[in-house]
Structure formats: structure tokens, C-alpha cells
Amino acid sequence: MTDHRPLRDAFGCFATGVTIVTSFDSARAPVGFTANSFTSVSLDPPLLLVCPGKYASSLPAIRATGVFGVNVLCASQKAVAEQFAMRGVDRFAVGDWVESESGLLLLEGACANFACTVVEEVDAGDHLVLIGRIESFRCAADREPLLYLRGAYA
Numbered sequence: 001m002t003d004h005r006p007l008r009d010a011f012g013c014f015a016t017g018v019t020i021v022t023s024f025d026s027a028r029a030p031v032g033f034t035a036n037s038f039t040s041v042s043l044d045p046p047l048l049l050v051c052p053g054k055y056a057s058s059l060p061a062i063r064a065t066g067v068f069g070v071n072v073l074c075a076s077q078k079a080v081a082e083q084f085a086m087r088g089v090d091r092f093a094v095g096d097w098v099e100s101e102s103g104l105l106l107l108e109g110a111c112a113n114f115a116c117t118v119v120e121e122v123d124a125g126d127h128l129v130l131i132g133r134i135e136s137f138r139c140a141a142d143r144e145p146l147l148y149l150r151g152a153y154a
Ligand SMILES: Cc1cc2nc3c(=O)[nH]c(=O)nc-3n(C[C@H](O)[C@H](O)[C@H](O)COP(=O)(O)O)c2cc1C
Pocket: 018, 032, 033, 034, 035, 036, 037, 038, 051, 052, 053, 055, 056, 057, 058, 081, 084, 085, 086, 087, 148
């Protein structure tokens, strides 16, 4: 079996922010996961990307609805990041979630929220590159972002 630790460690040298990606399933139950693979892509048209693992439990819902939200966490929202990387818990039990016009749950008090429509899905090894068109967003630029570096929140 391949030891992925060295490559994980190398990737971990790149400091990122932390996001929660959300969507909802056919019963309109919310789904979501913690993701640091967020990248801004284009201003015109407004595009961003995130890379969900191919077996992420939220992926079928994102594919079925064709919409997802990205919530950029503030420094005070570390507990939300931890909750959404945990299995077997009610992930939405932590944080103050409000429903957007498109039915996505967005996190109050985040540094930024984006509501997106899936425009492209690129197959990329054990992950997908999910490109979303930003339909609406809001931003509180004065809030301190939560950072992630070398496998730890900073
Ligand atoms: C800081 C951090 C960043 C993460 N980034 C990603 C990511 O970009 N893509 C991904 O698929 N999983 C990422 N994960 C892992 C998922 O959050 C975690 O595996 C997921 O919640 C479990 O998937 P499940 O919904 O299938 O149980 C990250 C976890 C942490 C703690």
C-alpha cells in the first residue's frame, strides 16, 4: 500500500483558509463537509472551485441538485470546521445556519458565503474538481479568517 504521508505533508506546507461546502439531498436534508481545496477561479464569469473526494457523502446530493454553497470560516468558527470533518454526528448542530433563496444553508458570521451552480465537474484522481458559477455572495472583509497549515488550524 502506498504511504501518502510524505505527499500529504508536502501539500500541508501550503497555508489555506477553511470552508464548509453545503448542499441538500432529495428530501431537502442538508449535507456538507469541511474543505480547504477552495480556489477562486474567474471574475467574469464569476467562478470558483472546490475538490470533493469521489466518495464524499455529500457528493450525490451536490450532483442531484446542481447547487452548492461555500462558507469561508472565520477564526472563531474552528468548532464548525471540526464538526463538518466528523462522521456519525449531526454536522449542522454546530453553527448558526440560515437558508438562502436557492435552499442552501449558509453560515452566519462567516468571512464570506457563496451560493453556486455546478458548471463543470473534472475527474481528477481520487477527487473531483467541481467548478461553480457564483449566483450570489456576501462578504465581511473585516473578519479574521480561520487558517489551516501543516494539518493544524492556525
Ligand atoms: C481542514 C480540512 C480540510 C478538508 N478539505 C477537504 C477537501 O477539500 N475535500 C474533501 O473531499 N475533503 C476534505 N476534508 C475532509 C472532509 O471534511 C471529511 O473527509 C468529510 O467530512 C468526511 O466525508 P464524508 O462526508 O464522506 O463523511 C477536509 C478536512 C479538514 C479537516
